[in-house]
Amino acid sequence: MAQRRMFSNRITDSAKFLKMPLSSQALYFHLGLHADDDGVVEAFSVMRQTGAVEDDLRILVAKNFVNVLNDDLVAYITDWNENNRIRADRKVDSIYKDLLLEILPNIELTEPKPRADTGKATGRPMDNQWTDNGPHRLGKVRLGKVRLGKDSNIYSSSNDEPHIDSKKIKEIISYLNEKAGTKYRASGSKTQRLIKARFNDGFNDEDFKKVIDIKVAEWSGTDMAKYLRPETLFGTKFESYLNQEVKKSKTNKGGDSYGGLEF
Missing domain, CATH: 1.10.10 (Arc Repressor Mutant, subunit A)
Structure with a gap:
């Protein structure tokens, strides 16, 4: 993002x-x-x-x-x-x-096209590009370092596109099911897209386990327990969850439960 x-x-x-x-x-x-x-x-x-x-x-x-x-x-x-x-x-x-x-089938979406700097898949540029109407940079783009270490085997050495080992996805979902008492399938297309997206952002399998541990500790036994699922845990707030302090769960007696909003 x-x-x-x-x-x-x-x-x-x-x-x-x-x-x-x-x-x-x-x-x-x-x-x-x-x-x-x-x-x-x-x-x-x-x-x-x-x-x-x-x-x-x-x-x-x-x-x-x-x-x-x-x-x-x-x-x-x-x-x-x-x-x-x-x-x-x-x-x-x-x-x-x-x-x-x-x-919303009639909304106007921008269709991605190959990147100008590499000619490959769309995404953030690899250099500081200029605006079309003058040399006014929008600010330096800081490129995050890809986390390798123990998980370097999830990236393909033959090209720039990351290859995610399916075993990694299975391990992550198995860990979630074990900790949260759930029965999610690693074969779900949305689940796989979410996990691959976070790997593509540079996170590793230990980060997934840490997020699961943090949110299980915080949400278990509360109204939030129903959100211990891939769509919530591995979405766009993943990094925020990863940097969150571990909190012990407290029973939510009549607290906010936004999942039940009606519009």
Whole structure:
């Protein structure tokens, strides 16, 4: 996911936007910052991290700033193309693209094309590229180092495209099932896409196990236990979960449960 996002003043200075509570406005900005290149974001995770309440999201939906795509609060930012114009050779398709097109078949999506710097698959550029209208750089792009070490065997040495060993995926899902008492299948296409996406980001199998341990310790025995699943754990908030302190679970007596929101 990109590290920089933009917002259009036409949207954020409008009366419709400014009449919303400040908490709903703040949630909109956080959702935009965490959205992928298609404008899709896991709203539930953002709400939990920012302390937003369900009414903040309801207001965004009612004002047509956000469309909720499923019960897990995967959401699409309605004015995404107004806020962000992403170059086709840098654009990475959302892992929720199929869901997005199923719910909103008429939206305009940027189609990826081969990268200008390598001619290969789309993604972030390998150098600091200039804007088309002058030598004004948007800022230095810091390239993260690929984690090799014990897990270097998951990358193919013959080309730049990572090859994920299917055994790694099975081990991760088996670990999740063991720790969370679940019965997820490693063969699920969405599960495989999520895990491969995180490996492609440079994470390794120990990172997956750490995230599972952290969230099992925090969510077991609470209303959040139902979110101990690949779609939540291995999505766009993976790195945030990885850097989170371990918290012991507490029974949630009537606490927030955003998975049950109705719109």
